[in-house]
Amino acid sequence: MKDVILKTNNLTKKYKNFAALDNVSITIRKGDIYGLIGRNGAGKTTLMKLITTLTNPTSGEFELFGEGSNHLTENKRRIGCLIENPSFFPNLTAYENLKYYSIQKGIVDMTQIEESLELVGLEDVRNKKFKNFSLGMKQRLGIAFAILDHPDFIILDEPINGLDPIGISDLRETFKRLNEEKNITILISSHILSELYAVASRFCILEHGRVVKELTKEELDIECSKCIVIQTDDVKKATTVLEKELKTTNYKVIDKREIRLYEYLDQTSKVSKALTKHDIDILGLYETGITLEEYFKSVVKEAN
Amino acid sequence: MINLMKADLYRILKGKAIYVVLFIIIALSLVSAIGLTPGHVGMTSMTESTININDEEMLGIMAETNSLKDLRTLMKSHGGYELDQAVLGTNMNLYYVFIVMVVIVLCTDFSNKSIKNTLSSAISRNKYYWSKAILIFLICTFLVLFNNYFFYFTNLLINGKNFASSLSDIFKSTMIQFPLIYGIMSLLICFAFLFRRTSSFNTIAIPFVMVFQLLILGVTSLFRIRADWFYQYEIQNALANLVNHPTGEYILNCALLGFFYIVLFNIIGYYAFKNVEIK
Numbered sequence: 001m002k003d004v005i006l007k008t009n010n011l012t013k014k015y016k017n018f019a020a021l022d023n024v025s026i027t028i029r030k031g032d033i034y035g036l037i038g039r040n041g042a043g044k045t046t047l048m049k050l051i052t053t054l055t056n057p058t059s060g061e062f063e064l065f066g067e068g069s070n071h072l073t074e075n076k077r078r079i080g081c082l083i084e085n086p087s088f089f090p091n092l093t094a095y096e097n098l099k100y101y102s103i104q105k106g107i108v109d110m111t112q113i114e115e116s117l118e119l120v121g122l123e124d125v126r127n128k129k130f131k132n133f134s135l136g137m138k139q140r141l142g143i144a145f146a147i148l149d150h151p152d153f154i155i156l157d158e159p160i161n162g163l164d165p166i167g168i169s170d171l172r173e174t175f176k177r178l179n180e181e182k183n184i185t186i187l188i189s190s191h192i193l194s195e196l197y198a199v200a201s202r203f204c205i206l207e208h209g210r211v212v213k214e215l216t217k218e219e220l221d222i223e224c225s226k227c228i229v230i231q232t233d234d235v236k237k238a239t240t241v242l243e244k245e246l247k248t249t250n251y252k253v254i255d256k257r258e259i260r261l262y263e264y265l266d267q268t269s270k271v272s273k274a275l276t277k278h279d280i281d282i283l284g285l286y287e288t289g290i291t292l293e294e295y296f297k298s299v300v301k302e303a304n
Numbered sequence: 305m306i307n308l309m310k311a312d313l314y315r316i317l318k319g320k321a322i323y324v325v326l327f328i329i330i331a332l333s334l335v336s337a338i339g340l341t342p343g344h345v346g347m348t349s350m351t352e353s354t355i356n357i358n359d360e361e362m363l364g365i366m367a368e369t370n371s372l373k374d375l376r377t378l379m380k381s382h383g384g385y386e387l388d389q390a391v392l393g394t395n396m397n398l399y400y401v402f403i404v405m406v407v408i409v410l411c412t413d414f415s416n417k418s419i420k421n422t423l424s425s426a427i428s429r430n431k432y433y434w435s436k437a438i439l440i441f442l443i444c445t446f447l448v449l450f451n452n453y454f455f456y457f458t459n460l461l462i463n464g465k466n467f468a469s470s471l472s473d474i475f476k477s478t479m480i481q482f483p484l485i486y487g488i489m490s491l492l493i494c495f496a497f498l499f500r501r502t503s504s505f506n507t508i509a510i511p512f513v514m515v516f517q518l519l520i521l522g523v524t525s526l527f528r529i530r531a532d533w534f535y536q537y538e539i540q541n542a543l544a545n546l547v548n549h550p551t552g553e554y555i556l557n558c559a560l561l562g563f564f565y566i567v568l569f570n571i572i573g574y575y576a577f578k579n580v581e582i583k
Contacts, residue, residue: 053423054423076424076425081424087418088421103311105425106307
């Protein structure tokens with residue numbers, strides 16, 4: 001079993017009557033690239049803010065590197081973060097900003113600044129002031145800051161926002177390299193599901209501050225795999241037929257008009273016959289594979 | 305903590321603000337030395353509290369002068385007084401310098417949101433608070449010393465011994481003012497942690513002294529309250545009184561008041577910051 005890097009136990013954050021995070025319990029193990037998926041206001045940033053102590057939990061607790069809040073200050077030094085928008089001193093250059101944080105973190109070897117800038121492709125603009133950076137460049141500097149002192153765990157909140165396609169692709173490679181070569185664990189959130197899918201090894205779907213699904217990439221692949229979509233106005237009766245007639249429970253009710261069946265993939269006529277035999281009106285019946293977005297939507301819908 | 309202070313010093317020295325502040329102190333010192341009279345901000349009457357001139361006629365003529373040259377000629381003919389002590393009496397002017405320093409050291413962190421970078425991966429809130437507070441105290445201490453001694457030597461050079469006290473007197477006056485000055489710094493640090501953004505902080509901090517004085521003046525005159533004791537210990541008056549041959553008891557009371565402010569405002573500031581969400 002791999003070492004636990006982060007473990008949250010019923011972490012809750014409430015603002016008056018609104019629960020931004022509601023009893024969230026997740027575990028991130030060494031070497032994971034853990035993708036946080038959720039809509040705006042789902043609680044992704046709040047979770048990251050709690051872990052990085054930018055805000056205090058209403059209840060619950062978390063462990064970093066297997067240790068509780070007593071060792072939080074020491075363990076925080078092993079984390080690199082980029083929470084929300086990258087924020088730096090506008091009148092300092094990229095190099096000066098990173099030097100400021102290097103001094104702050106007690107880094108003696110200033111070549112680490114060059115290394116980080118190179119890794120995110122900012123070595124040519126090291127002497128440009130932060131206020132003159134484009135959004136993409138600011139984002140890259142934020143990532144350079146996060147990896148500045150070779151952390152064991154990186155927390156990145158929407159790191160690919162504002163990046164161009166080549167920049168996104170470069171960063172994806174950077175994350176993979178950091179993960180594979182330096183064994184850095186990464187917690188990353190993004191709205192761009194396909195990008196998150198391309199980089200993460202485990203996923204957590206948050207909705208209304210609650211964890212609605214936690215799954216590995218393999219499990220996600222299965223969830224998004226091919227299926228038969230059955231559209232009918234009597235879902236309840238149709239599921240009874242699937243279970244009794246076709247002897248399968250490998251299906252999912254999407255809504256009151258749709259079922260997804262993950263068996264009998266090449267036998268749609270058999271499914272059709274079984275349903276019509278029991279006088280079920282079939283509004284639609286076809287084979288499909290669902291996209292990540294569709295899967296995400298279905299999970300979120302289910303949670304609501 | 306030391307690393308954070310070192311990093312902030314690196315950033316401050318890279319910026320222009322500290323040099324502008326030093327330039328302003330030098331410029332004010334030169335104007336005061338050449339004009340032979342200290343400048344002041346706020347409601348304290350400079351002539352009453354900081355210049356030892358008892359000649360009513362002379363004060364009247366001084367009030368009517370409209371150029372530094374005329375004032376200088378007039379003051380020179382008077383025969384001399386301890387101008388450097390008078391300038392120390394108007395050290396409340398440095399309140400505005402302290403505001404600039406609090407903004408540079410602290411509020412920019414909140415306004416740029418760069419505090420997130422520091423708190424999320426480098427340092428605890430406890431250490432953050434104290435390293436910022438200590439750095440502000442250190443820089444402002446340097447600025448007070450620079451202001452007092454720069455003026456002492458400038459005055460000595462320009463106006464000669466008739467208008468100067470001694471180095472030991474300057475040292476004594478500086479030291480007995482420090483508890484109250486640290487109290488003022490603590491108030492500003494407290495404001496910075498309460499209001500955080502530069503704009504909000506400035507809105508409160510800049511007019512605070514004058515609004516406070518006006519309020520007290522308004523309340524005491526409206527309700528005919530005798531508040532001599534209070535005025536004696538109002539910060540601007542107290543700083544002026546402390547260079548004007550104060551009694552031992554008065555020095556002690558001012559020191560205790562300063563320590564009270566330091567403790568009170570730092571407790572409020574610390575607890576306001578400890579539980580706040582960093583946005």
